[in-house]
Amino acid sequence: MNNDILLLIADSIGIVAFTLSGLFIAKKNRLDLLGLFIISFLTALGGGVIRDIIIDRPPMSFTHFLPALLVIGVVSIGLLFKLHRKSEIESHYLFIFSDTLGLVSFAITGALLGIGVNFHVIGVMFLALITAVGGGVVRDMLLNEIPLLLKSDFYGSIALLVGIILYILHLANLLNSASILTVFIGGVVLRLIAFYRNWHLPKL
Numbered sequence: 785m786n787n788d789i790l791l792l793i794a795d796s797i798g799i800v801a802f803t804l805s806g807l808f809i810a811k812k813n814r815l816d817l818l819g820l821f822i823i824s825f826l827t828a829l830g831g832g833v834i835r836d837i838i839i840d841r842p843p844m845s846f847t848h849f850l851p852a853l854l855v856i857g858v859v860s861i862g863l864l865f866k867l868h869r870k871s872e873i874e875s876h877y878l879f880i881f882s883d884t885l886g887l888v889s890f891a892i893t894g895a896l897l898g899i900g901v902n903f904h905v906i907g908v909m910f911l912a913l914i915t916a917v918g919g920g921v922v923r924d925m926l927l928n929e930i931p932l933l934l935k936s937d938f939y940g941s942i943a944l945l946v947g948i949i950l951y952i953l954h955l956a957n958l959l960n961s962a963s964i965l966t967v968f969i970g971g972v973v974l975r976l977i978a979f980y981r982n983w984h985l986p987k988l
Contacts, residue, residue: 787900790961791893794968795832795844798889799851802828802919803858804882807867813927821859823923828855828886830919835894835911839901880979888971891916891943892964895950899959905951912947913940938978941985946971 806827810820829845829852836843845851867878894915898908917933917940924931933940949967953959977983 787896790964791896794889794893794896794964796850796854798832798886798893799828799854800858801882801884801886801889802831803855804862804867805879805886805920806923807859807862808879808882809923809927821855823927824859825852825855826923826926827919830922831890831915831917832893832919834918835897835915838911838914839897880976884972884975884979887916887939887942887975888946888968891946891971892950892968894943895947896964898947899951899954905948908951909944909947912950913943916940916943916946938975938983938985942971942975942978945974 803824806824807820809827810823813819813823815823832851833843833845891912895908895912897915898911903911917931921931921933946967950959950964953963953967
């Protein structure tokens with residue numbers, strides 16, 4: 785499968801998933817309709833905008849209508865089915881699953897783009913991380929909350945792990961649609977297991 789198509793698919797999955805995550809966070813903070821859309825847009829598109837600025841290309845969110853249409857569509861469907869009224873949002877399975885899908889999908893797009901512009905391994909890992917968590921960090925700062933990146937050890941670790949695995953696959957000439965799908969599934973499963981088993985990195 786063409787790399788551009790893979791990037792579009794992964795980016796779209798990330799946007800849809802993080803829009804849903806942003807919708808839940810907006811509900812938790814009792815935001816009005818405008819605030820809900822702002823938070824959803826920031827969560828879904830913020831990391832991609834930062835990523836594109838780093839690799840010196842026009843942000844896709846500003847040059848294509850698809851990202852904005854996906855955000856508007858997901859928010860509208862979420863409101864229609866009253867998903868924002870779920871209680872205990874941060875522990876709700878739908879929030880956890882959507883946030884995990886967004887995290888892994890965006891880590892993959894960041895890593896693939898880093899590889900595409902010939903970043904070394906640290907650059908690829910950083911771009912995977914910033915794409916995956918950038919929107920959420922900006923959102924949490926706007927809401928005056930500690931970013932999830934700093935509270936959940938395995939959150940950022942998953943993005944870094946995805947970045948280094950994809951880079952190794954690239955060096956081994958094994959980077960293809962099958963291997964990327966395997967990394968995606970593995971990242972999602974690992975993140976869900978880490979969350980529900982409350983895994984943490986060693987603390988000082």
